[in-house]
Amino acid sequence: MSTVPDLQFEIVARDACSHARCGILHLPHGDVETPVFMPVGTQGTVKAMTQEELEALDFRIILCNTYHLYLRPGHERVARAGGLHRFIAWHRNILTDSGGFQVFSLQALRRVYEDGVEFRSHLDGSTHYFTPERAIAVQHALGADIIMAFDECPPNPSSYEQARAAMERTHRWAVRCLQAHDTAQALFGIVQGSVYEDLRAESARFISELDFPGIAIGGVAVGEEKAEIHRVVAFTAPLLPVEKPRYLMGVGEPDDILQAVACGVDMFDCVLPTRLARNAAMMTRRGRVNLRNARFAEEFGPVDPECDCPVCQRYSAAYLHHLFKAKEILAARLATFHNLYFYQRFMAQIRRAIREGNLEQFRGEFLQSYTPEQEPVPREE
Amino acid sequence: MSTVPDLQFEIVARDACSHARCGILHLPHGDVETPVFMPVGTQGTVKAMTQEELEALDFRIILCNTYHLYLRPGHERVARAGGLHRFIAWHRNILTDSGGFQVFSLQALRRVYEDGVEFRSHLDGSTHYFTPERAIAVQHALGADIIMAFDECPPNPSSYEQARAAMERTHRWAVRCLQAHDTAQALFGIVQGSVYEDLRAESARFISELDFPGIAIGGVAVGEEKAEIHRVVAFTAPLLPVEKPRYLMGVGEPDDILQAVACGVDMFDCVLPTRLARNAAMMTRRGRVNLRNARFAEEFGPVDPECDCPVCQRYSAAYLHHLFKAKEILAARLATFHNLYFYQRFMAQIRRAIREGNLEQFRGEFLQSYTPEQEPVPREE
Numbered sequence: 223m224s225t226v227p228d229l230q231f232e233i234v235a236r237d238a239c240s241h242a243r244c245g246i247l248h249l250p251h252g253d254v255e256t257p258v259f260m261p262v263g264t265q266g267t268v269k270a271m272t273q274e275e276l277e278a279l280d281f282r283i284i285l286c287n288t289y290h291l292y293l294r295p296g297h298e299r300v301a302r303a304g305g306l307h308r309f310i311a312w313h314r315n316i317l318t319d320s321g322g323f324q325v326f327s328l329q330a331l332r333r334v335y336e337d338g339v340e341f342r343s344h345l346d347g348s349t350h351y352f353t354p355e356r357a358i359a360v361q362h363a364l365g366a367d368i369i370m371a372f373d374e375c376p377p378n379p380s381s382y383e384q385a386r387a388a389m390e391r392t393h394r395w396a397v398r399c400l401q402a403h404d405t406a407q408a409l410f411g412i413v414q415g416s417v418y419e420d421l422r423a424e425s426a427r428f429i430s431e432l433d434f435p436g437i438a439i440g441g442v443a444v445g446e447e448k449a450e451i452h453r454v455v456a457f458t459a460p461l462l463p464v465e466k467p468r469y470l471m472g473v474g475e476p477d478d479i480l481q482a483v484a485c486g487v488d489m490f491d492c493v494l495p496t497r498l499a500r501n502a503a504m505m506t507r508r509g510r511v512n513l514r515n516a517r518f519a520e521e522f523g524p525v526d527p528e529c530d531c532p533v534c535q536r537y538s539a540a541y542l543h544h545l546f547k548a549k550e551i552l553a554a555r556l557a558t559f560h561n562l563y564f565y566q567r568f569m570a571q572i573r574r575a576i577r578e579g580n581l582e583q584f585r586g587e588f589l590q591s592y593t594p595e596q597e598p599v600p601r602e603e
Numbered sequence: 604m605s606t607v608p609d610l611q612f613e614i615v616a617r618d619a620c621s622h623a624r625c626g627i628l629h630l631p632h633g634d635v636e637t638p639v640f641m642p643v644g645t646q647g648t649v650k651a652m653t654q655e656e657l658e659a660l661d662f663r664i665i666l667c668n669t670y671h672l673y674l675r676p677g678h679e680r681v682a683r684a685g686g687l688h689r690f691i692a693w694h695r696n697i698l699t700d701s702g703g704f705q706v707f708s709l710q711a712l713r714r715v716y717e718d719g720v721e722f723r724s725h726l727d728g729s730t731h732y733f734t735p736e737r738a739i740a741v742q743h744a745l746g747a748d749i750i751m752a753f754d755e756c757p758p759n760p761s762s763y764e765q766a767r768a769a770m771e772r773t774h775r776w777a778v779r780c781l782q783a784h785d786t787a788q789a790l791f792g793i794v795q796g797s798v799y800e801d802l803r804a805e806s807a808r809f810i811s812e813l814d815f816p817g818i819a820i821g822g823v824a825v826g827e828e829k830a831e832i833h834r835v836v837a838f839t840a841p842l843l844p845v846e847k848p849r850y851l852m853g854v855g856e857p858d859d860i861l862q863a864v865a866c867g868v869d870m871f872d873c874v875l876p877t878r879l880a881r882n883a884a885m886m887t888r889r890g891r892v893n894l895r896n897a898r899f900a901e902e903f904g905p906v907d908p909e910c911d912c913p914v915c916q917r918y919s920a921a922y923l924h925h926l927f928k929a930k931e932i933l934a935a936r937l938a939t940f941h942n943l944y945f946y947q948r949f950m951a952q953i954r955r956a957i958r959e960g961n962l963e964q965f966r967g968e969f970l971q972s973y974t975p976e977q978e979p980v981p982r983e984e
Contacts, residue, residue, distance in 0.1 A: 266925065270932040273917070295900070295925045303903050303921060311917045519676070522684050536654070536692045540684060544647065544676045551651040551932055 229368070229408035229435040231467045231488075235577045241460050241486030244576045247283075247467060249367045250406070251307065251315040254282040256467065256488040257572055259479070259565045260317060261496060265290050266310045269496050270551075270558040273312045279559075279566050283315035283367070285491040288360055289324035293343050293350075297363035305365030317491070318366040320357045320399075322373045322412075323440070323471070334374070336391070354398040362405050370438065371399040373412040378445040385416035392440075393428050400432060410469060412440040417450055419457050426461035436467040439487070443472030448594070452481050459485040476505070476568055477594040480585045483572055495565050499557035502546045505564040509593035513557065518543040531563035610749070610789035610816040612848045612869075616958045622841050622867030625957045628664075628848060630748045631787070632688065632696040635663040637848065637869040638953055640860070640946045641698060642877060646671045647691045650877050651932075651939040654693045660940075660947050664696035664748070666872040669741055670705035674724050674731075678744035686746030698872070699747040701738045701780075703793075704821070704852070707756045715755065717772070735779040743786050751819065752780040754793040759826040766797035773821075774809050781813060791850060793821040798831055800838050807842035817848040820868070824853030829975070833862050840866040857886070857949055858975040861966045864953055876946050880938035883927045886945040890974035894938065899924040912944035 230248035237243065247254040261268045261276065264287045268276060276284065291300060295309075303309035306316055325332055325341045332341035338353030352360075357372035372395050376388035392414045403409045411434035415421030429437055439458050442451050455470060459482065462468050469489035470482050479490055495505065502513040506526040511518075513525065524534035525542060533556045545553035575584035611629035618624065628635040642649045642657065645668045649657060657665065672681060676690075684690035687697055706713055706722045713722035719734030733741075738753035753776050757769035773795045784790045792815035796802030810818055820839050823832050836851060840863065843849050850870035851863050860871055876886065883894040887907040892899075894906065905915035906923060914937045926934035956965035 265929045265931060266922070267929075267931050267933045270936075272933065272936065274913070294929060295921070299901060299921070302901060303919070308903075309919070309922055309925075311919070311922065520680065520683060522689075532655070538684070538690070538692070540676070540680070541647070541690055541692065544690075548646045548648075548675060550646060550648050551935060552648045552653065554932060555651075555653065555936070 229467075231436070231465070233465070237484070237576050237581045238579055239582050240484040242483045242576050242581050243486065243488070244573050245467065245488055247315075247488075249283070249315045249408070251313060251367055252282055254315060255573060257479070257483045257569060257576075258283065258489055259569045260285045260489065260491040261562055261565075262287075262491055262493045263310070263312075264493075265294070266306065268558075268562075269500065270554045271496075271562070273310065275559060276312070276562075277314070279562055281314070281562075281566070283317060284312065285317045285319065286310075286364070286366065287321070287324060288318045288357065288364065289321035291318075291364060292321060292360050293345055297360045301363040301365070307365065315368070316364075316366040317368040318361050318364050318370065319471070320361065320370040320372040320412075321352055322357070322370075323375050325352055326375045326377075336394075338372075354395040355402040358399050358402040358409070362407070366407060368408045368410060368436065369403075371396045371409065371411050371434070373414055373440055375414065375441050375444065376416055378416065378441075380416045382418055382421075385414075385418055385421055388416070388441075389414045389421050389425050393425070396429060396432055396434075400434070408435045410434055410436040410438050412438045412471070413458060413462070414441050415458075416441060417446065417454055419454075422454060422458045423461060426458055430461070430463050430466075434466070436469060436489075437462050438469040438471050438489075440471050442470065443474060443492070448475075448478065451478060455482045455487065456485050459487050462486070475594055476565075476592060477589060479568075480572070480588065483576075484581065484585065495561035496558050499561045500554045502553070502557065504542075504557050505561050508591055510595055513539065513542045513546050513553075515543075525560065529560070529564070531560050533557075533560040533563070610848075612817070612846065614846070618865070618957050618962045619960060620963050621865040623864050623957050623962050624867065624869070625954050626848065626869055628696075628869075630664070630696045630789070632694060632748055633663055635696060636954060638860070638864045638950060638957075639664065639870055640950045641666045641870065641872040642943055642946075643668075643872055643874045644691070644693075645874075646675070647687065649939075649943075650881065651935045652877075652943070654691065656940060657693070657943075658695070660943055662695070662943075662947070664698060665693065666698045666700065667691075667745070667747065668702070668705060669699045669738065669745065670702040672699075672745060673702060673741050674726055678741045682744040682746070688746065696749070697745075697747040698749040699742050699745050699751065700852070701742065701751040701753040701793075702733055703738065703751075703754045704756050706733055707758075717775075719753075735776040736783040739780050739783040739790070743788070747788060749789045749791060749817065750784075752777045752790060752792050752815070754795060754821055756795065756822050756825065757797055759797065759822075761797045763799055763802075766795075766799055766802055769797070769822075770795045770802050770806050774806070777810060777813060777815075781815070789816045791815055791817040791819050793819045793852070794839060794843070795822050796839075797822060798827065798835055800835075803835060803839045804842060807839055811842070811844050811847075815847070817850060817870075818843050819850040819852050819870075821852050823851065824855065824873075829856075829859065832859060836863045836868065837866050840868050843867070856975055857946075857973060858970060860949075861953070861969065864957075865962065865966065876942035877939050880942045881935045883934070883938065885923075885938050886942050889972055891976055894920065894923045894927050894934075896924075906941065910941070910945070912941050914938075914941040914944070 235244040361369040411429040521539035616625040742750040792810040902920035
C-alpha cells in the first residue's frame, strides 16, 4: 500500500565467518550506515543532549516513543507543528516505535482485546485505546522515517501458550498495520515468539512473507537472562530475509550488540548509554564505572584515559564525582555525551571490522578486556 | 600584604551624564571588560552549562561559592586538584565569595561571635567555624582570581542598631582579612550598612581607606524593595574610590543593572538568569516569559523573535513548552543558554552605549519596552 518505492537498503560488505554485514539505509533524511545504534529520545529529546550535540556525534537516526508523544504533547499537535522532525528541530532520521511495548508494559493499567488495547495514561490516568490502525495513524501524524507495526509483546517469562497467542495476534495485527499504511514512511514488521524457537521460526516466516521493507526482532529485552537473549537472536536473525534490514529492539549492552551483529542484525536501540549516564555509570573499554564511587573522589585524571572524547579530554573523574554527588545537571550532561561517544566509536569499530574482515578478532579482543554487567538497566524513562 | 602588584583596573571610557564607565580588569586568567555580569557557579558549575558553552558565550569570569565548595568537595581536595580552575576545568577567571552571605543566611543553623561564625552544614548538619582568617585561608586554597572579605550580612529589615553592629563587625573583620591575606589573589572589601545612608557613608569611607584593590557593595539583595536597592546603590556607589572596580553583589535584574551602572558600578553577579531558566522563565527584550504557560503550547516560532541566539534560531517555543512540561533536562539547558546569551548581549550593549556616550538613551529605550518583574527570584540554589 505504500505510495513510494520501499526503503532502499544496500549491503556493502559481508563478514566471511558470520552473518554480519555492513549496509547503508537510504532514508528520507539522509543515509545511515549499519550496523547502527539509535539513541532513544523517548519524549522527543535524547535526555540531557541537544540536537546539535547528536549531530556532532554523527548520529543519523534516533528513536522516539509513540506512546509518550501521543500522550504529550499529542500527535495532532506534532502534526500541526509540521511533524516530529520540525517539532523537535532534528533534521536527520527518526524511527518511532508503535507504542506496543510501552502499552503492554503498563500491566495493571491495560486490557487487551482482539481489536486492540485499552490503557490508562501514566500521566493523568485518562483512558485510551490503541488498535493497529490507530498506532499507524498516530505514527503517520508524527511522520518518522521508519515506523513500527503494532505488536503484542508478551512478558518474560511467558508460557508457551501465552507466547503463541501473543505471536498469533501480532501476526493478525501486522496484516492490519500493512492495510492501514498508506504513506511513504518505511513500516517495519516485528517478529515475536518469546524464547520458543518453533514460535520464533513460525513468526520469522510469517512476518518475512509480508510486504515489510524491514523486520524487527521484538520481545527480547523484557527481562531475560543474557544467554537467553543471545540464543533467541542467534536462532531468529538468520531466518530473516537477507536483503532487508534487521532491527533488534531494545538491545543493548556492547557485548549483546557484538553477538547480534555476528548473527546479522543491522539496527539497535537502547536507553542504556543515556540512562546509565544519569545514574553515574560511564562506559569504558574495560566496562562500566560508577562515578559516585569514592575511588574517583581524588582521581584528577580523566574517567577513561583511553578515551579521546571531549569530556575525557577536559574534565577529570574527580570533577564528575563531585558533580554527581552535588546532583548537578552537568553530571548527566557530561556522562551522557561520553557514553554516546563510546557507542558511536564502538559501532564505527564494528563496521570497520566487518569491512576489513576481522570482526571475530575485534570481538575477541573487545570481550577480553570488557567486563559486561549483569545488573539490569535501572528503570526510569 | 599582597605579594604582587594590586589588580590592574583600567578605565577606558566614561559617560558624560552619569557615573557610568567602561573598564578592563586585567586578571591572571585574562582581561575582563566592565561593566561585567558574572554567572553564578555555586558548586563549581554554572548550572546546566558546560565550560565550553560559557566560553562560547564569551564569559571571562564566573563566581563560585566558598561555602558550598568548602563543604563539598572541600577546599583541601580542590587544592590537591591544583586549585579551582583546574578542578572545574575553567581556564578563565573566577571570583569566590567569602561564604559570609551563605553562612548568615543559614539563620537557625548559625551562631555569631566577635571572632567568627559557627554554623551547621545544610548537607549533613556537621558543625563548622568560619573566622575572617579561615574564610581567607579557604579562598587561598580554592585559588580564585578575585576573593572577598568575610563580612556580616544583616537581614532585611534590620534595625539601625543591628545594622550598625553588623557594619562595625564587618569593618573589624575587613582588617583581619587583609592581615591574613598573603597571596597574589585580588582581595575585595565589602561595604555594609543596610538601608541607612549614614551607615553606608561611614562604611564606604572605612573600607575605601583600607588597601583593597576593589570594593563591593554588600547586603543589597537580601529582600529589599527594588526602589530601596536603587536608593542604596545610588547613594553608596559614588562614594567609592573612582579608580577601583566596584562590585554590586547579588544584583540583578536588567533594570537594576542599568540603574547601578549609571551609578558607577562595574561588576555584577546574580543567579537570576540561570535559576529563572530552570523555572521555565526566559528573558526577552520585553520582559520575562513563562514557557509553561499554555499560550506557548502551539507557538511554533521562537521564544523571542528578536533574539539571534542559537536556541531561538533552532528551537520553537512549543518545543520548549513541551520540554518543560515533560521535565526534560534539555528544557533547563536551552533556557539557561538563552538567558545567559541575553545577559551577555545586554552587557555588551551597555558597554557600547557608554563608549558611544548614549547610555541614557539606551536605558530609556530599554526600559520603555522591558517590563521588570516584581516577583522575587525563586529560592533553590
